Amino acid sequence: MHIPRFLAALPFLLAAAPAPPLAPGLWEETLVYALDSVNGSEDAAQRMQGTLPSPQPRRDCYTAADLADARAIFLAGAEGSCHFGRFAMADGKIDAAGDCSDGRGQTMQVTGSGHYTPAGYDFDFTGSGQSGKLSLTFRGRDSGRRVGACSPPHP
Numbered sequence: 664m665h666i667p668r669f670l671a672a673l674p675f676l677l678a679a680a681p682a683p684p685l686a687p688g689l690w691e692e693t694l695v696y697a698l699d700s701v702n703g704s705e706d707a708a709q710r711m712q713g714t715l716p717s718p719q720p721r722r723d724c725y726t727a728a729d730l731a732d733a734r735a736i737f738l739a740g741a742e743g744s745c746h747f748g749r750f751a752m753a754d755g756k757i758d759a760a761g762d763c764s765d766g767r768g769q770t771m772q773v774t775g776s777g778h779y780t781p782a783g784y785d786f787d788f789t790g791s792g793q794s795g796k797l798s799l800t801f802r803g804r805d806s807g808r809r810v811g812a813c814s815p816p817h818p
Contacts, residue, residue, distance in 0.1 A: 684752055685736075686781040687727045689811045693720045694738065696803030703798065724813035737786055738763055738773065738805050745773065755779060757786055769794050771801075782809040 695718045698708035725736070733752055737759065738745045747761035757777040764770050775788030786805040793799070 684779055684781065685725070685730045685733055685784065685807075686809050687725055687730060687813075688809045689722060689724050689813050690736075690807050691720050691722050691810045692736070692805065692807040694718055694803065694805045696801050699800040699802060701797055701799055708799075722810070734759065736807070737775075738788065752779065757784065759786075759788075763790070771799070775805075777805075783807060 698712050698715075699705065701707040701711055723736075729735070734747050734750045735744075737747075737757075745761050745763040747759045749758070749760040751758045755778050757775070757779055759776070760774040761772075762770050763773050769792070771790045771792030771794075773788050773790035775786050777784060777786035779785075784805075784807050787803070788805065789800070789802045791798075791800045
């Protein structure tokens with residue numbers, strides 16, 4: 664029996680396929696941010712910062728398929744998501760720029776960079792945009808750590 668060449672090479676091709684840069688499992692992520700200016704005023708930003716809720720870590724279970732395109736997890740939350748026009752994640756470094764929406768029609772432009780390992784990431788970002796009549800500039804950090812395996816679903 665003769666095995667076609669491409670089938671004989673398949674085990675080598677699969678072994679050479681890159682693994683997702685982040686490991687599947689249960690992740691704890693924290694998104695913190697600070698207002699730098701509101702309508703050009705640093706004082707107004709400091710006053711508004713005190714009214715913002717304290718960020719709470721969230722836990723998400725990610726599969727290998729979820730992490731195949733990891734851009735979906737950065738700056739994500741229950742109320743918003745980001746769409747990156749520029750996104751590179753390679754050799755332990757992250758570089759991204761795009762638009763983030765809060766789910767209520769408010770869109771902010773963000774730019775960020777960071778680093779990652781299979782078990783964690785830190786992504787620092789800056790941004791600007793309009794929220795109603797307010798012009799905002801801000802900065803922050805999105806950090807995540809793999810904390811274990813995912814629990815099997817309950818019947």
